[in-house]
Amino acid sequence: LSFLTYGIEEKKGCIVVTGEVGTGKTTLCRLLLDRLDRRASQGSARVRTSLILNSFLSTVELLQAINADFGLAAQSTSRKALIDELNKFLLAEASGGGNAAVIVDEAQNLSPETLEQIRMLSNLETEKEKLVQIVLVGQPEFRETLGRTDLRQLSQRISLRYHMTGLSADETSGYLRHRLQTAGARDGPFFTTRAEEKIHEFSRGTPRLINRIADQALSLAGQRESGTVTHEMVEAAVLELDWRAESQPQGRKGKGGALLGRLAHPAVLGGAFLGLGLAAAAAIQIGWRPYAAPAVVPGPVREAGRPASPPAAWMPDAKGYFHARTPEEISVAVILTFLRLWGVEMINVDFLPRMSEKDARLTDVGKTFGFFVSKVDVDSRRLLRLNRPFAVFGTWSGERRPALAVWGNEREVGLFDPVSGMTTLSWSDLTKKADGRAVVWWKGPAGLADPFSVKRGSTLMRFQEILAAAGDYKAVPDGRLGPRTREAIRRAEARLGLPASGAVSGDLLILLTQGQGPTLKEPSRAGTPLEALR
Structure with missing residues (x-):
């Protein structure tokens, strides 16, 4: 949610979010509107928004719906008249320091013609900034649609892409706990660890399915006057719902703790997971899983009478590392590689601010992408114990620049320099060459927002x-x-x-979060950015 807010407020243009049915996409759209309104009331620039929930629209109907949401004249059936009205409104908002965003849900239903109209809307801009930010939210097949040859110009204009998957086992446990506490739980009933694992197994971490299974299991606990929801109750609930767990590889199994709430009776919670506002919590709790977008080499896009600047063509090498072609690109190459190690694929590097002196920009970018950031001394024992890739400024090949440590053992460390590529240094050499502290990105334990x-x-x-x-x-x-x-x-x-x-x-x-994200240690030296995206 913070990432989308940042993309809109910084006027980054077109953003795509995809996810399976039930992962909270529609709720995320509504939460985004609330967040933007709340931030405007707290002093941020106002963002005028249009939310399109019915995506079975023609190009004219889409323009009419957008104009109507913005309070503009929307009766015309002329695309030119509708766009002229919209452009006049957007220019007025921009001149007053405002912003505008169009959010389209169920974008997989949009026709190629309507998507082409959206691309043309993304061309509405001044010399300095985009006039309208566009967020397209859809199911996984929307990614395939964007990979079509006839839509390559739209694909090139997408600055950010994210794919939402189901919750992990640990996140499912945290979500269950959060839902019960929101419903007023203080001291039971609670789900046993095996019950939580079963819910995750049957739901595959999809919040909507978690809600239904948990609701049914709580009802069974109430009927049996049990203060605990067991895995047998979960299985019985699934049978009553006539579901079956689909055969699939299972990820890490997390151990959820017992629920620590106080409720008079389990029956009180029957319906707690289907009540008002639960989908919102699902979207807040959900894990973001960035995906590797189709490899499209950006090229110039030109509208009649209007020049358009192509996005930067950043392509990794065969192992997923980004190399710098000019001194100005060094910092971006390090950040792109660091993000890729964590499974984040960037398409438009204009989203990334330049790295400032020392490590301040590494910290800012890490926090923007939802990481916690620690700065530690370049000490082999401590860094190996933390077991995370780290970035560090230093003098490499006679020049001071940032580099990225991607593997290490007791004797040496594998350092990726975006200018000279991979090199192996002893820890003592790294300590001598390093200038400043190592920057480590990491994810907090599930259930701990801060x-x-x-x-x-x-x-x-x-x-x-x-x-x-x-x-x-x-x-x-x-x-x-x-x-x-x-x-x-x-x-x-x-x-x-x-x-x-x-x-x-x-x-x-x-x-305490060693199971999440890339690690530093051998034996395989396999922590390459490419493998992080497989």
């Missing part, structure tokens, strides 16, 4: 559950940072090879 805010209440309770799942916390989670929690942290630190502190640290949180 890991560094772990102090008390539900956030600390979730952290206690994570420690309990690892066997470090031995008591009932209570949301209090007391002696038992500090002792659990010390156990985790000892187990993970960290200095004993009894305090929540970035290093501890990174090590």
Whole structure:
């Protein structure tokens, strides 16, 4: 949601979001409208919006719907008249410091002719900026549509592409917990770990299916006067819904903690997962899975009487690394490769600001893409323990520039320099050549929106559950940072090879998320950007 907000507010043009049925795409559209309105009330530039939910529209009907949403004249059946009216409105908004966005849901239903009209709308711009930002939201087949030869000009204009998949096992557990707490749960009923795993197995992490299974299972628990939803109840619920788990490779199995809510009776929660506002939480909780877009080499696009600048043609090498052709491209090449290691495919590098002096831009870009960022000394023991790729400024081949460490062992580290390519350095050589600290990107544990805010209440309770799942916390989670929690942290630190502190640290949180994202260590040296996107 923050990423989409950034793309619209920074006027990046066309954005595509795809996802399976039930992953929360429509809810995401509505949340985006709410977020933009809320930010405008807090001082951000106003964004006028048009939300198109019926995508079975002709080109004229689409223009009429957009104009009507913006409060403009929409009765005309002339495309020119409708576009002229829209362009006049957009210019007035831009001159007043405003912005405009058109969000189209179910975009897979758009005809090629209507998509071509959308491309032409993306050409509405001044010399400095796009006048309208376009967000196309659709099912996975929409990606194939955009790969058509006759739509290559539209594909070239897409700045950002994201694909939403189902929740992981850990995210499913966190989602269940969040839904019950939102419904008022305080002290049971709760789903057993096996019940959570079964829900994830049958739903494949799709929030809409999670809601239905959980609702049915809670109803069964209420009928049986049980304070716990077991995996047998989940299986019975699935049978009543006449579903079957589809045979598919299973990803990582996460262990969800017990629900820590207080409800008088399970029957009270029957319907909690189908109630008002639950889809919104699904969209907030959902994991974003960027995908590799079809390889389209951008070329010039020219409308009659209007020059158009082609997007930069950035193509990785066979292993997925981006190389710099000029000094100005070095920082972008490092960022693109870093993002690709984490499974993020960028199409239009204009979205990326230039890297500033030292590591400030690496930090900003990481946070923009939803990562937490830690800066650590270039120390082999600590960096190997954290086991994450890292970026570092240094003097390579006589010139100071950023590079990216993509693998390492006790003796040496594999460093990708966007100018000279891959090289192997001893840790001592890296320490001598490095200028400043290493920048590490990482994802927080599931259920912790801000890991560094772990102090008390539900956030600390979730952290206690994570420690309990690892066997470090031995008591009932209570949301209090007391002696038992500090002792659990010390156990985790000892187990993970960290200095004993009894305090929540970035290093501890990174090590508690080792299953998520790329790692640094051998034996395979396989952490290439290309493999991250497979």
